[in-house]
Amino acid sequence: MRLVILDDYDLASEWAAKYICNRIIQFKPGQDRYFTLGLPTGSTPLGCYKKLIEYHKNGHLSFKYVKTFNMDEYVGLPRNHPESYHSYMWNNFFKHIDIDPNNAHILDGNAANLQAECDAFEKKIKEAGGIDLFVGGIGPDGHIAFNEPGSSLVSRTRLKTLAMDTILANAKYFDGDLSKVPTMALTVGVGTVMDAREVMILITGAHKAFALYKAIEEGVNHMWTVSAFQQHPRTIFVCDEDATLELRVKTVKYFKGLMHVHNKLVDPLFSMKDGN
């Protein structure tokens, strides 16, 4: 496991974006060789998306040969509802880049048969050759995607009922009206993410500090589903200083001491203009 600690949210976002950019370019994607990227929603990855858009607008990065798979979507929320993850992805990422709409996959929370939708999603991932890099964020309770505390650590894409904490936290996006907040979601499983060749988890802010502690300093535990990635051969946690507040000094110092090594992953930043 790698833990990359940056001073603040902006630097953490930029580091993550650079990493994704370099991974895509190093992969040398092409017509017969698509890079597959797993993507999160929520407030944490916004800064990272902004930087990726910037690289694209400046001509350094193209998503023409990238396939994306989103982690989750609410059930029963209209696709064009401002809080749907379709709207999120469109407004914060897809409309700004050159991805082919046929390559942008998001679970359909309004499908007639929800389990069939989930199974089809797993199948599409498999057909795309698996996920090269799954980017995720976590909740304060350590959930990854909508794998709330107690989720099986080998779970696959499925229908989940949301934890009351999540529903309450979401109420602010639905006029504070609990009855309007979706109570179910489709989500990739912990096992689905574990299958990715590489996983990058973004964790920023003091309110996520305890979750980061549970994720990396204690044992694998289904009550903190993100801790499962201790078992993944290539996981990279990208966080800011605030998120390290609950970690041991020793842990922080150790990983900070490795920053000069980790920074080589993003420096230099590659560009498609250079013919890479």
Place this chain on the structure above:
Amino acid sequence: MRSVLVPIVCFPGLAPARPVPWTSGPTHRPSRPPAPHPLECSVEDLWVRGGRILDPEKLFFEERRVADERQDCGGRILAPGFIDVQINGGFGVDFSQATEDVGSGVALVARRILSHGVTSFCPTLVTSPPEVYHKVVPQIPVKSGGPHGAGVLGLHLEGPFISREKRGAHPEAHLRSFEANAFQDLLATYGPLDNVRIVTLAPELGRSHEVIRELTARGICVSLGHSVADLRAAEDAVWSGATFITHLFNAMLPFHHRDPGIVGLLTSDRLPAGRCIFYGMIADGTHTNPAALRIAHRAHPQGLVLVTDAIPALGLGNGRHTLGQQEVEVDGLTAYVAGTKTLSGSIAPMDVCVRHFLQATGCSVESALEAASLHPAQLLGLEKSKGTLDFGADADFVVLDDSLHVQATYISGELVWQAEAARQ
């Protein structure tokens, strides 16, 4: 058939995200009464297909399609095309002249006002004898806009059922009142009303309420103007169906604090619930004092409709011109009766009015643009298709630089006019 999508960069970061539709989608969904939500500008692409504004998110997720074509607007402002609901002529053409070929005159004006950002208009006839109406009205049908010119939304008939005292430049000899068969008399005067969209009348005339009800029942907008009505009479006219005030302050009783007259409609609390009264404003810097403009705007910003009320001298350039029986001297944006300092009518193009309005009132750019687009569309009940960049609306829009000078005009997604500089 291959559909063409033209995404265009719009609104260079003037404000944070638009409400869900002028995005948002253009998230701007005016309703009646218009909610006090001025549209906001944001950096956004405008997508067009088949002459209408398209929801690109729907296209992405449902049709899985991308744009076939992209046009770089260079970060300029995109706004709904302007709508002029009161224009008497221009470029030497007088809509009220009963010639054999009225159509070509209207076509000329329609084409030339594209450069002012006007994408649709209501050709306006001033008080005329019945034979003129009978000859002219059938010759100006409602017509879609295009490369040939701005669309004709229907005629605005200003008079002859107006006040003798407040007739202004309207010929006294042709003024009329409503006789025993009020509406039949109006029909006899105008002839068939198929091409008519707005009628300006004075509500204090006897039997006017009957006429207002008949007109509004036919979907014709009734405007109050050239009138000595007091506030009570004006309010009663609104209850009968009137929704518009013709060139506020001009040709009506001046504001008086014990009887504010028609002007008082702007803040009246005796109007039908939820009704928005619209009022025309000539913001050319001459016909309405900027202070008066500000008073009206601050009292009732949602109802303000910019009109040019332009006379045939519009667009003729400086110097002396013969228009009908009148000699007119044009000096910049002012037209005088030749040899005098008497104003002969307004000649400021719509884009000039928008800029003047913005500067005089200090309102937001969005508000200034809405006064020339959304508000007239709402007045005519066309706000779903015109005066907005909402998804599904007609792709009639203008490209403006930061100082609101028109760079290009589009109708149904087609470029119909472009500034010289932009062509290079």
